[in-house]
Amino acid sequence: MVQGKTRESYKTLALGRGVIYRKQDQQPEFEDFYLPFGGKLRSDNRWVVLTKLVPWKEIEDQYAKNFADSGMGAPAKAARMALGALIIQTKLGLTDEETVAQIQENPYLQYFLGYESYRDEKSFDSSMMVYFRKRLNLKELSEINELIHGQYRKKSGNSKDKDNEDQGGSAGGSGNQGKLIVDASCAPADIRYPTDLSLLGEAREKSEHIIDRLHEPLRGKEKKVRTYRKKARRDYLRAAKRRKLSAKELKKAIGKQLQYLNRDLKHIHDLAGISSLGRLKRKEYRDLLVISELYRQQNQMYEQGVRRIAGRIVSISQPHVRPIVRGKASAPVEFGAKLSVSLVGGYAFVDRLSWENYNESGDLIGQIETYKQRFGVYPESVHADQIYRNRENRGYCKSKGIRLSGPRLGRPKKETDRQEKKLTRQDELDRNAIEGKLGQGKRRFALDCIRAKLPVTSGSMIALTFLVMSLEKLLKGVFLRFFKTWSFVTTPPIRLCFSTIRGR
Numbered sequence: 001m002v003q004g005k006t007r008e009s010y011k012t013l014a015l016g017r018g019v020i021y022r023k024q025d026q027q028p029e030f031e032d033f034y035l036p037f038g039g040k041l042r043s044d045n046r047w048v049v050l051t052k053l054v055p056w057k058e059i060e061d062q063y064a065k066n067f068a069d070s071g072m073g074a075p076a077k078a079a080r081m082a083l084g085a086l087i088i089q090t091k092l093g094l095t096d097e098e099t100v101a102q103i104q105e106n107p108y109l110q111y112f113l114g115y116e117s118y119r120d121e122k123s124f125d126s127s128m129m130v131y132f133r134k135r136l137n138l139k140e141l142s143e144i145n146e147l148i149h150g151q152y153r154k155k156s157g158n159s160k161d162k163d164n165e166d167q168g169g170s171a172g173g174s175g176n177q178g179k180l181i182v183d184a185s186c187a188p189a190d191i192r193y194p195t196d197l198s199l200l201g202e203a204r205e206k207s208e209h210i211i212d213r214l215h216e217p218l219r220g221k222e223k224k225v226r227t228y229r230k231k232a233r234r235d236y237l238r239a240a241k242r243r244k245l246s247a248k249e250l251k252k253a254i255g256k257q258l259q260y261l262n263r264d265l266k267h268i269h270d271l272a273g274i275s276s277l278g279r280l281k282r283k284e285y286r287d288l289l290v291i292s293e294l295y296r297q298q299n300q301m302y303e304q305g306v307r308r309i310a311g312r313i314v315s316i317s318q319p320h321v322r323p324i325v326r327g328k329a330s331a332p333v334e335f336g337a338k339l340s341v342s343l344v345g346g347y348a349f350v351d352r353l354s355w356e357n358y359n360e361s362g363d364l365i366g367q368i369e370t371y372k373q374r375f376g377v378y379p380e381s382v383h384a385d386q387i388y389r390n391r392e393n394r395g396y397c398k399s400k401g402i403r404l405s406g407p408r409l410g411r412p413k414k415e416t417d418r419q420e421k422k423l424t425r426q427d428e429l430d431r432n433a434i435e436g437k438l439g440q441g442k443r444r445f446a447l448d449c450i451r452a453k454l455p456v457t458s459g460s461m462i463a464l465t466f467l468v469m470s471l472e473k474l475l476k477g478v479f480l481r482f483f484k485t486w487s488f489v490t491t492p493p494i495r496l497c498f499s500t501i502r503g504r
Contacts (some may be wrong), residue, residue: 034117035107046475047108053474054087055151056080056114059144066135077124080114082132083144087471088112089129090445090464096129130457138459142350145467146374149347152474176401180371180379181343181434182388184360186324187462188336190451194314196298197250200257201236202316203291204229207264210284214271217279225267232260254302261295290319311356320355320455336450337458341466342367343434344374346473348441348466353459361388365396378402383431405431441465 033041041048056079063079088109089099100122103109107118136144192198208229215224239245239253268288277285294313301309314335315321324334340352340363351367364384372378381403382388389406397404405427441447445465452458 033107033111033115036118036120041108041111045108047112049478050471050475051112053148053471053478054083055147058147059083062140062143063135077128077132078114081123083136084113085123085129086132086136086460086464087468090461090468091472093446096126099129100124100126133452133457133460134454136460137456138350138353138463141460141463141467145349145463145470148467148470148474149349150374176378176380178344178371178375178377178379179381179383179430180368181383181431182340182364182367183343183385183431183434183438184338184340184363185438186326186334186336186338187447187450187458188334189315189318189321189458190449191315191318191321191335194335196254196301197236197240197257199294199314199316200254200261200298201240203294204232204236204257204261204264206284206287206316207261207268207291210280210288211264211267211271213280213284214268214275214277217275218271222274225271227264227267228260232257235260251302254298258295258299258302261291262299265292265295287316290316293319318453322355322357324357337462339462340367341434341438342371343437344371346433346437347470348434348437350463350466353462355455359387361390361393364388364393368396368400368402381405381427383427383434385431437469440469445469 035041060079063082067076085099085103088094088103089096092099092102094102103113103123104119104121110118110123113123208227211225211227218224235253235256239249242249245253277288280288290313294316297309297312301307312323313319314323321335324336324338326332326334337353337355338357338360339350339354340360342349342351349370351370352363364382368378368382378400379402382397383405386406389404391409394404394409405424407424438447445468446461447465450458450461452461
């Protein structure tokens with residue numbers, strides 16, 4: 001009963017129920033931002049320019065739906081502050097504590113969060129960043145990314161021809177426009193490389209801690225059960241510290257750890273009848289459930305002599321993480337979330353995120369239909385790697401008048417048309433754009449190591465990466481237009497100066 005109430009209150013706090021939300025005023029004028037130490041903010045600063053690119057009012061209306069309308073409860077932080085803090089953290093690659101410190105010290109960041117003047121105190125506690133990520137989940141951040149891209153298209157003229165020009169396509173004769181580039185990738189979680197031996201060793205130590213916790217009310221009344229923890233630890237280290245371990249020795253070491261873990265789980269079952277499991281903390285109870293399932297999986301693989309099992313647990317602290325087979329030379333297997341991504345005109349969108357491994361070719365038809373919803377037309381061409389080019393996808397693209405990149409099915413002709421070779425080569429070059437975008441997310445931002453612990457917060461960090469990359473592209477476009485305008489204005493006087501020097 002206590003455990004259920006704790007979980008329910010935790011869920012309520014995470015979703016925002018029982019917390020009131022008061023809509024904030026609009027962004028104050030740039031000239032009115034007060035600095036107590038004198039001076040003023042530069043209008044060409046990146047954070048000032050970025051402030052104008054985010055549709056804060058629409059985001060606030062969407063964010064307010066997460067809260068109750070009862071008018072009771074503690075007031076929540078504004079959507080501007082929540083999303084702005086997450087954007088700052090992702091863009092600068094900061095921890096939660098460092099993000100709060102940077103906001104406290106930097107007036108430009110405070111202006112980006114909607115402050116009217118500089119404040120020399122913490123805006124919020126660093127623990128609030130977790131609730132920001134829970135309330136702005138993958139779905140909502142993806143919608144914000146779509147909203148930002150839609151507003152950019154409206155400001156650019158809202159014409160299909162211009163959108164098609166940005167995407168590098170031509171209308172042709174079919175009425176289809178633009179290029180759709182798709183690919184799949186993995187966002188690795190921040191866990192150590194899992195091995196069966198190390199997982200069993202960690203599970204055994206956690207089970208021993210749970211036994212100690214359940215035995216506390218029985219201290220002095222009953223003798224503590226024997227766990228042989230010193231012997232189990234010695235057997236584990238004897239195998240774990242070996243540089244090379246044969247298959248026979250490894251199986252023997254795993255078998256010993258399974259025996260120790262099985263004995264501990266039986267002791268916990270017996271103690272639960274005497275000392276209630278309600279004595280366990282929420283995390284300890286969760287670890288007990290994960291350890292029980294981990295033992296079942298490892299014991300089944302040990303007895304059957306196999307190395308694969310459905311829903312395999314590779315981390316006790318993050319049991320939702322699964323092994324994703326990628327087949328790459330540097331990392332044949334990665335451990336994290338698998339995501340399908342589409343790229344249109346340099347803007348990337350997350351179309352699917354799953355913690356289970358799947359075949360990404362099944363997402364192509366849905367990605368094309370999503371393109372139709374965004375732009376009102378089907379793409380002229382779809383650029384994807386070989387795994388997407390199955391018969392079902394080829395037939396669908398043919399029925400919609402879409403050209404799917406890559407060679408045709410069947411035996412290749414001896415004399416291939418020169419123009420067809422050139423088109424195939426160009427398709428490969430066009431597909432490099434999405435590889436570069438995923439590389440930007442992993443090298444420039446934190447897509448290569450997701451440090452969140454929960455599935456919902458991990459999805460938020462992944463979506464934030466793609467949102468910030470969209471804002472980066474918008475920001476880059478603003479500065480490029482500024483420099484083009486500046487060069488156009490300053491070119492005539494410079495030419496006049498050179499003409500004067502030459503004596504003309």
